[in-house]
Amino acid sequence: MSTVITITNQKGGVGKTTTSCSLACGLAMNNKRVLAVDLDPQGNLGFSLGLEIENCATIYEVFQGSATLQEAIRPAKYCDVISSNILLSGAELEFTGKQRESMLKNLLSTVAGYYDYIIIDTPPALNILTVNAYAAADYLIIPMVPEILSLLGVSQIKDTINTVRASVNPNLVVLGILLNKFNPRTLLSREVKEMAQSIASQIGTRVFETHIRSSVSVAEAPAQGESLLDYAPRSNPAQDYKALVTEVLDLIKKSK
Ligand SMILES: Nc1ncnc2c1ncn2[C@@H]1O[C@H](COP(=O)(O)OP(=O)(O)O)[C@@H](O)[C@H]1O
Ligand SMILES: [Mg+2]
Known part of the structure; x- marks a missing residue:
């Protein structure tokens, strides 16, 4: 069975995509079978993992029913990837069927045997896409940057977590808050660390x-279609993300 981890924060620019990419690559480097799924209509994850996002089936076509999940899964350098499409930004109005919150959960359950x-x-929103990502997840990781404004609004994430727990995913666990650009x-x-700790205790989790420390190499790596861990393995954030992979694996092992 796969362990599903959703990287979330309704604020933009806090490091969700960077963290998704580094975690996917870091886990793959630990010999885990990994699938990375981009639910952001901006499609940056696919790009950062070196995928050509034009002319291939994305999660949008799969939700729509015009492609199968298998057709949308692409092998990339480090792991398999399902990319996204700007058309996904219309999801709220387009996907109105029954079980609309569980579309992703139901799809991913069909490949749970293939990936660790x-x-x-x-x-950067709390909408039907986020709800699908929470519904499908075993764990949430919430990246934050050390700016006061970035810490406000966590109560909205808390509401979304509670809604999803009360409906489609009672076992959803917040694995932790990740301080980025720290x-x-x-x-x-x-x-900010103290504030983050108090927020963490409000949502029953930890910091x-x-x-993750800052470095320009974080912004340079995606332009090369490379993981930060390959592009600048000695940089501070690459070292930090390697440590994060270990910490995440440890916490998940303990929580099972
Ligand atoms: N640790 C870091 N050091 C330097 N720049 C970073 C770091 N983390 C993220 N960035 C940069 O900040 C911007 C936003 O990061 P991103 O991962 O795209 O955030 P989000 O997905 O939450 O919008 C990007 O330009 C990225 O390169
Ligand atoms: Mg992003």
Whole structure:
């Protein structure tokens, strides 16, 4: 059975796609069979993993019923990928059928035997796509950046978690809050860490011990279609993401 991890925060620019990409690659480098799923209509995950997103079936066509899941799964350098499409931005109005919250969960259950881990990247929103990503997940990881504004609005994530738990996925676990672009030397970062800890306790989770430091290599790697872990393996964030993979594997092992 696959373990499904959704990377979520309704704010943009906090490192969801970077984290999805690094986690997928890091797990693959640990000999895990990984599928990465892009639910963000902007399609950055597919791009970052080196996929050509034009002219191939995406999760949109699969939801729509004009392609099968198998047709949308693409082998990429590090792992398999299902990419996204800008047409997915109309999902809220387009997919109105019964079980609309469980479309992704039902699809992924058909490949659960093939993958050890399925990583889902989400849009900066709390909408039907996010709900599908929460419904399909065993665990959520919430990246945040050390800015006060980034910490506000977590109560909305909490509401979405509770709604999904009460309906389609009672076992949803928040694995942790991940502090990204974190510089332990600044006062702001330390204050933000305390705030993040108090938010974590409100939603019954922890702040990961691993923090992700900043480096320009994070922005450079996707342009090369490479994982940060390959592109700049010695950079601070690459080291941090490797540590995060270990921490995540450990926590999941303990929680089972
Ligand atoms: N640790 C980091 N150090 C430097 N830049 C980062 C880091 N994490 C993310 N970024 C940059 O911040 C921007 C937003 O990151 P991204 O992963 O796309 O966030 P999201 O998916 O939440 O919108 C990108 O340009 C990315 O390269
Ligand atoms: Mg993104």
